[in-house]
Amino acid sequence: MGLAAFLALVRKDLQLFFSDRRAVILTLALPIAIASFFGSLFGGSGESSSEPAKIPIAVVDRDGSAISKQVVAGIQADRSLATSTPRFEDARSAVQKGDVAVAVIVPPGFGDAAGRAFVARGARPQVDLLFDPSRSAELAMVRGVLIGHVMEAVGNEVFNGAQGRTIVSESLSQLDASGMPGEARETLRDLLLSIQRMNEQSNASGGGSGGGLAVPYEVKEDAVAAGGNAQYNGYAHSFAGMGIQFLLFAAIELGMGILLERELGIWKRFRSAPLSRFTLLAARGASGTIITLLTLVVSFAFAMIVFGVRIHGSVLGFAAVAVACSIMAAAFGLLVAAFGKTVAATRRVASFAVLIMVMLGGAWVPSFVFPAWLQRITIVIPARWAVDGLDAMTWRGLGIGAALMPTVVLLGFAVLFAALTVARFRWEEA
């Protein structure tokens, strides 16, 4: 009788779930929609056709010198920047409106001053960076990119350009009055004369080949993610995160179902029947596991078909983590029913708890962006283990060994939730 009743209760829950088609569609479609959005923000599918986001900046050249023109040209050619060249009067408002993250203002006299500072320790000119305070991370990137382009432009002009020849000549003529110690002054004189000769040779040969300064290395970018030659797919993380979030929301509905059965008096029928408490709770746990697993499977199936998400690690490990997630979520649903009193009040509290749990669990943004102290304490959040476990099996491409700990911890949470449920469940129906 126990098994038949168990199966009947599970079937009933599945019938109820599928009887509300609108709720089914929402349960399955919402995580897909939100995960698709987040996935597109976090790098998309990593295909070459999807260009990385560029930092929008404005450059105002108030100098117009050969050096400043080269700096602007270098910035405009940089593939990490989307550069506009507004008028000086418009640059500040472009930052204020958020149209650009940073405005680079090259002041009058920049070229000459930069050249002199470069060859003879003259006063360094000031470049103004107007930046949006909400995008300070982009400011740091622009600062780094700017250094490279200025060094390259100044070096090139000093060694090859007409402005460079003038700067070197003036520096040589002012050398005796510089107050430098004798030996150092003569060494600098030799250096400047050498530069002057290189510049003249370059000029005689048509320019551009005399040398200069450049960033002394090339960068080869190699994303270390999934095994083999697979590319990182941002959708893998977003579907894991949103899958967990909506799996927990589905678990709340499981708890709500029990509370609703109490309110409707149906639980009285269950309790008056010859059924053990284990049968009643285990059946709800089983149906909850099936429904939550379904939401996860449908989400990932969509991600695989549409966004090319792949399980680069162990398929068995992925299945183990997914099932452990679902069991944990079902136990969480029972816990909600055990602690809840009314449907309306419990839904609010439980939804809040889930949102906090998934936020701290790295479902919205990966946990590695958290501060170190937060990363340490969030190991007590089951969603963190769930997301990390699914990430490990998908885009990180790790083996089944990496699935073991998340699976065990998630099952541990399930046991904890079940124990609390048994301890707190209200069995008496007065």
Place this chain on the structure above:
Amino acid sequence: MLAITNLHKSFGDIRAVGGVSFGVERGQLVGLLGPNGAGKTTTVSMIAGLVRPDRGAVTIGGAAVSGDSDPVKRRLGLVPQDLALYDELTARANLRLFGSLYGLSGAALDQAIDSTLRLVGLADRAGDRVKTFSGGMKRRLNLAAGLLHDPDILLLDEPTVGVDPQSRNAIFENLEQLKSRGKALLYTTHYMEEAERLADRIVIMDHGQLLADDTLSRLRARVPAGADGRVSLETLFLNLTGRSLRD
């Protein structure tokens, strides 16, 4: 068939039931009456196994109920006051679930569903979702769910609340039919005319105590007749329980 002996139950400092004893025989309908807060529902809940008594015993056919999954509970059917049904499921799916809880399956379950739906006049609506039913139809289905597994004892907690006269009459006919089949029925109600029509014995409770347990005619003999020479059950009830309002 059903024997309740010296049942006690308190919730914190509140004594809900204090030493109640009565029985229900085969083929008998006992009306359990009492004002709000009298202890009727707690008594029925203890009989149905929903609440564990602090003291006392409930026996079914001489056997005490020993636990949640005791098979003796199969001899008991409960018709709660609430419409304890799933609106989103069909009548048949509801009954299939509740029958399965009592070990019914396959052809036996289908047969029980068909005959029970016929009994309550819902055979032609078996495949319809409960949310499309009227209040009276839901009440009849609620009754059907309690007697689907053919229990010896049926506990009915105000089974006619909010139904129209036609459905109420249909339910009465069902109950009379069940009584004639030898079922033991315990029927709680606030409607005196229902008890007068159906009950072979009346049990009146108040403040967790049993005030009366007798046949209607013997109870009537306890109070003087009115101007028309008759004693109504309501007069008797008010004499026993008082006229102060209960919340």
